[in-house]
Amino acid sequence: MKILFVILGLLTACIISLGVGGGSVSLLHVFDYLSGRPLGDDPEYVEMVLVSIRLPRTLGAILVGTCFGLAGALLQTVTRNRLAETDLLGINGGAALGVVIGLTFFGAETVSGYMGWSFGGALFGTMLVVAIAGRGGITIPPLRLVLTGLAIASTVQGVIGFILLQNQNSLDQFRFWVLGSLAGVTLDGIMASLPGTLIGILIVIAITRSLGALRLGDDVAKGLGHRPAVTRFAAIAAVTLFTGSAIALTGPVVLLGLIAPYAARYFVQSSMALFFIVSGIMGASVLLLADSVSRIIVRPYESPVSVVVVLIGAPLLIHIARSPKQLSSLNS
């Protein structure tokens, strides 16, 4: 029943995303277009905006939102830490660094060109997290893990700052990219990001049961025939794929991986599979709405969507950190 609400929410968000923007095309046009009615004074423009601009943007938001939502849900499950999120753990930073290197030194200019760099960077980030979290096993205290991420993120930031300083003319090109923005997302870019995302989703489907068993502890999981180490490795691989694909397409979207699983827990109590599905949908919905806001906030100019997401995410981060109950309840 509740899942119906979630899906309805996603559909609403999609419609809003199609109906809101810097231009003069409104929700009414969307309905007109869908029902095949005439499109006002300038049908060519309306169709162009809807099909060539807002549709890719909407699809891009769904893809990227799902990626960050799922990556967050996976990380939170594996580390048993509700603050685990690609940005807070420094994985986004790693991927961004990869892309900045590719852009600056190797002339990568398209999403498919970024992709390899983004994956490489995300892998570097996850490896660091694994190396550090691995020392204390999975029981590394939640807040401590976040600080570790901060350390990674700011080292990476320093390196990015250094690269940007040497290449000042790239500065304003990077500005939007580094902040994460859905402007200029094309279908080509989405197609380039799709394979990684799909493989990631397949991995999640494959390991959902094992992850459920891991909640009961490694020994129980082993008793049930699961291999905890393999499961964790697969989860990390999926996180890398999600982060790499999403960041190559739009740049880092901060804290989305925190918001989506948090919201998902309102709708899902026990089922691991449902938790992942709803986390993905929540990520998509939140990003769609945030992107819609970012389009109209400084009309006719663009503002980066990441900023809008942080305005929701940062208070949530504070809220979670403030309540010990949130942190200590380790289920899902």
Added chain:
Amino acid sequence: MNISNLKPVPAGRVIRGGSFSWVLPYRAGLVSLVLISITLVLFIYALMAGETSLNPVQVFKSLTGSADWATNLLVGEVRLPRAVAAWSAGAALGLSGAMLQAITRNRLASPDILGVNDGATFMVMIMVMFAASPVVGEWRISCGGALLAFSILMLLSRNVGSHGHRMLVIGIGVSQLFRSVNELMLSRGHIQHATAVYVWSIGSFVGRGFEHALPAMFGLLICVPWALSLQRHINLFSFDETIASGCGVSVKSVKLQTIFVAVLSAGLGLSVGGPLAFLALAAPIAVSRLVRSSKVAVVGSLLTGGLLALGGDLAGRMLLAPIELPVGVVCRIFGGLFLLLLLVLPKRNAG
């Protein structure tokens, strides 16, 4: 990470005279001496090194104004003011870190993690956007920003200290919030503003000199004695707050004063050359390892902070010469690695 260091042997010699007794911290004194000498050596090296390298005799001559025109200028107007600016910024930040770590009883508390840097950047940006003739990074602005950020943090985390890492993560949240508000304002403002604020927020001592160091130096003249007077009370806290109040210490007042000193000196430190990440974190930790005591070390942290900033600036100048690396970038890279090590390596002096 609550520190309750109950070593039976005091880290120093006890001097008694009638009803008066004082632990002479000879190890701390020794460390301070060593720090001062390293700072001096580094300082002289900073005056010598550069694209035109000078020998000590030339440096000495130029300090007395008797060298040739170019050398006098190079030392007197470029290298010396810059070294002084770097040192004073680092010293103020070191002091701030020591006070914050002591009062929160948290080794990882430092003004930058707690959102002070981004708060200061926020104020700087408001100033740049709305003032008629803005001066980027004036000390009053960055102190105001630091106070604002810390007040928000205190409201959110209720009681300072005894929360472990909680306060830090809340600080990260506050930072993120400031940062996104900054970005939002920038995306509505002018491109020139964006450039000015961006350049400031990197942190660099290029073109910084006595006039920028002056507020920090002056502030230190007030903050250091104040901090020293608070030092003993804070050390009492490290045993127990009830013991402290039993000894006639007003816990609340000492806490508030300490936080005020910490935030004030953080703001002053930032105002010199922009935000320097992790310096305030690293200085007190390095000192406590050197002194092998977890007591708050006002002088030691101050000296170490100055040393680190001076060294960082020098490294930024020399590492990739002739390309210059802003000290803020050096701090982020090495500071981040330092924090990482701190979190990963087994703790040695945690209670």
Added chain:
Amino acid sequence: MLAMAAVFAAAFGVILSGCKPAASEVPEVGNSDVQKTRIVIDAFGNEVEVPEHPKRVLALSEVDLDAMLALGETPFGASAGRGQETFPRYLLDQTEGIELMGALYRPSFERVIGARPDLILCGGWMDDGVEKKLRKIAPVVRTYRVDDGWRTALQNVAAALNLQDQAEAFEQAYAERVASIQAELGDSLQQTASIIRWNPKGPAFMHADSFARKITGDLGLGIPEGQDVEGPAHSKTISFENLNLIDADWVFLGTLTGEGDAQRSFDAARSNPAFAQLKAVKSGQVVVVDGSMWTSSGGPIAALQLVEEIHGALK
């Protein structure tokens, strides 16, 4: 009042230089007679005492370098172009022998002192602290404010170098060239032109007081509706849905990417459906230009070159 102030400042300068023993340390030791000085008032209203015939001049912005070269002078040193590792790309054939003084706005003091300049020209934005330090090294003439045009810069540079006649000659040549182009092109200059910076996340247009906008204004090309925004720089990134904002009879499209590979960014732009709908694209009137010259601030030589490029495109 101003004259009195000038006299007073001159007197003060004489007293100062009289009591400074270091005056004999001024470079060019071979030149035994003490250099005569003049007072100039720069774009920021500062009264600066400059040598009568400066010999070692540093041009610490691209416009200053451009203006000096336009006056037929070669500076001793100059700073790099905006975001470039060396001098501005469009001046590279004239910069041989000029020493690099570091990045724009961030001159290397070590090099500046090493150059022993007797005059420093720097216009545009400059950090207060950096400026104060430069003043300790040599007289600094702030040649233009950020929103001043190249003419102001040229006049102030010429005033500082005592080359007003050359400046006038250059302006004359420029005006003649503009007039001849106007005569040749006639009505085709009655069109509108957009000057944009392309970025995959959306373009930005140059504001009305920007360098390139002033040149198109000289020629008589109009500003499209909605782009008449005051300011010396460029707008924020425009939403693709509002791309009609940048539509005009002519679109000059530049980027700042490293090697000035504007063609690639044009290809990228053309693949954008919203861009393809612009009337300038449909009529083939999009001109790919070097963003480092068109979309930042340029000096007189750049101005003349822009005029020629516009002429080449429109004829």
